[in-house]
Amino acid sequence: MGIAAVIKRLLGRPSPPSPPETQSDYELLFRSRYEHFQRLLAANNAALDLMASIEAALRGERHFGMYFVRSTATTLLAKVYAMIGHLQELAPGRYPELGDRFQAIADTIRCRMAPQVHPQTSALVLDLEDLHTDLASDVGAKMAHLGTLRRLGLPVPDGFAITAxxxxxxxxxxxxxxxxxxxxQSHAMAGALFDTNPDDPTPAFSILELCARIQAKILQAPVPEEVVVAIQEGYHRLSKRLGYAPSVALRSSAVGEDSAGTTFAGQHRSLLNLRAESLAEAYKEVLASKYSPQATVYRHRKGIREDEVFMAVGCLAMIGAVAGGVAYSCDPVDPTDERIHITAALGAAKGVVDGSVPVDHFWVARGEPPCLVATIITEKSWRIVQTEGEGVRRERVPPSQATQPCLTEEQSVALARMVLAIEAHYGTPQDVEWALSFKGELVILQARPLEVQPTSPPSPAPAADLQLPEPLLCAGQTACPGVGCGPVHFLRNNVDMLTVPQGAILVCADALPKWAAVLSQAGAVVSERGSTAGHLGTVAREFGIPALFGVEKATTLLQPGQEVTVDAQRRCLYPGRVESLLASRPGPPPLAGTPVYATLERIAQAIIPLTLTDPDSPRFRAKHCTTLHDITRFCHEKAVVEMFAFGRDHDFAPRASKQLKTVVPMQWWVLNLDDGFTHEVSGRFVDLASIASTPMLALWRGIVAFPWEGPPSLDGRGFLSVLFQSSTNPNLEPAAASQYTTRNYFIIARHFCSLQCRFGYHFTSVETMAGPRPRENYIRFQFKGGAADEARRARRAQLVGELLEAFHFQVDISSDNVTARMDDCEAPFIEKHLELLGHLIMHTRQLDMVMAQDSMVAAYRQRLLAQMRWLYEQALPSYRP
Amino acid sequence: MEPFSVLLVDDESDFLRTIIKRLSKRGIEAAGATSGEEALAMLAERPRDVVVLDVKMPGMDGLQVLRRIKTAWPDTEVIMLTGHASIDTAMEGMACGAMDYLMKPADLEDLMYKLEDAVRKKRLRCSCS
Known part of the structure; x- marks a missing residue:
């Protein structure tokens, strides 16, 4: 059923039972209306809370993912829908346009929430020779770049892409x-899992469990027949081009992967050395790696929408490699170092990106010709080689070969030339994966933009003014600069990933890509092996997690649980917490600008803005509601009106509003919704002794706590300002004003009170629940308007806001409008604050007129603050602001 | 509040077990069904005050179950509790008479309040008619 049908049903509900005849029928009808009113208010509050959480998310106060966006939007629509339904029960058929407006807004939200990225071509497979950069949204940047490199005449393996x-x-x-x-979405921990505040511990266990379940589902699912056929045909064409049936590598090339800032480095799987008959199964494995824990965490952290990531896959002829690795066209942590940095391992390049085997380093200076200027040759005891049948394995290197450099000088210069050519083509620093074939030919496996840290690192020596303790050790390579402090936690296996304490210093032997899944909850990461060029290093830089790699014996020198401070920039570890180093640590990268953020921003435009503000304005109509906020405002206002109208229209004495008998020289009217009176009150008046509503009584205590000193004496300009406003604002006609001045309305139940006041030219409302359910208790206060000019009104709003902020309220001020709220607390706490509000309502009347002089503002602030403090300490001295 | 009975319907049996245990500790008579069919059979045996219903289940889905419940036991209040964040489903659930549409993971305290409100609503309506 579409939304349209749903709305029809909502508006086509049967009207309520025919008018009751007896008093007890009236009583029941009234109670039922009260129930709807109450639930409308509850839905209204829930809706406003959801809107507040959207605003907080957009301000950057929390990290969020699509789980938050979807569930907040869905819940919000359900609440607003419920409000319309309740208003419909209170006033059947009176606001038919409301449903249309709701439908239009819901449609807008749904459209704006839909993914914005879609495959462009319907081809399932594209050969490498047909690929170029414009196809990145179909074959992923990795394969598109490879196609471009091929066109540039660089040596790349032949193959084809399986598309988005x-x-x-x-x-x-x-x-x-x-x-x-x-x-x-329905994972029991989803909320906590994907939307934690970065300061909260991430329940790593459920992430791993959830990812395992999703991956299992993918591996069990069949590959559609047309896709299987397309892959087979692609392989067949490749064999024909090569003249033999090659074993191939399947490489993930996700759409959106490898663009600057989001490299997805090592988040997805690549499978090496496969036979034709395993392609369909292996293809699923690569697809399943979209839900590897590290990829899932990565997307969440980078604000990337799950439904906008399509896993394109490259199928490339295997290169039997004698050596392989990574080449950076400059230093990613020190952009002033423009040498080409080659990291090389024996066997497949995978050993370097996985951080799992020892590596050589070569630095080649730019120039014509490029010149090998520095090398570090290590003992390379392990390498990754193709196995006879399928796949690869790690094997020991014969001692005679272990100390030989992976590349000759000539080869390293030749490789540097290729890297420079790629950089020149793209115009940005490059991260290039390469292999050296058994025939001695260099092959480029992939190229992508290299993320370069924007700031140059400080000198490696500690600044003299930092009081530093004796370091535990100083060694390694900076993979990501920065300082982290926390307890040491060893990563040896998957079980260790489940128990990472928040802010831990991760210590591992190998810089494996899978550790990225727990990186965002770490203070820093230290590894014995692995290099800056590995995937883990790339992700650490993107997440801004300090990383120090190549720290020999780290796992033997450090103890689990021991608190250490890691200065990855200066390559030192210190015992305990070194505050002087920690002071400058930057926060996590903001979400603003990411696809997830943009989605929330888009839907918020149909939710948050409030255009219906003034109930007296002719624009305050159902048909003018343009956002969900407008609808909630409209429903709330009309529900209050309907509740008052009922007693009046039905001339039903016990439920009509009554005037409060009081000495306070104003008219106060009271509508009892349910159990707000101590007993049934007949007649037109009610006295205070008959009021049972605890929040109303609390407000009243504040209202009468101090005698009102009358309107403040006007300074000359203030009086003129009032006269001017009166003559220009039709709402301030004397006749209308006198009508407003006289009436203030309480709507009450035992634990509920809504007060609407119009004193002269300004409007105040308080709505509160102070019952036995702390989580449902709340105060909403609004203060608006005034007779003086805008500047004075704004100044008064400022004053009121400051006073409320001093007493635990969350305050929001925009021009002359103050809203203040308080949530989720015990009834006595709420009542205490209602006393303060009662006082404030009485004593800020017409204050705007004296708001011209700062000295007067200060005097009033002081007096009000002193009175509020006194009030505050009367009954509950423990709650001191 | 007087005692009342709740039936929770969800194909995640772990989820059911946990939540039934926690509700029972708070003195609420709670039972669970892992499918829509089972839920309808249990209701036919003995109606409950409130049903808490998941949307996505194998076999009969939550909206179908909701319609059946609202036809056979119109006085039973139904709260949707689901991980299914779909606007259409939420709207349809509300239109079919669900009292609310809550997203997992729900706070137990909030769920308790919702249950109490549902019971109050049900009893009020029964005394009206």
Missing amino acids: AACQAFFRHQGLGEDIACLV
């Missing part, structure tokens, strides 16, 4: 994608 469209076909097949989305 194929990935989409796979996930659409048999509803797999929807099943997965549901698994993510």
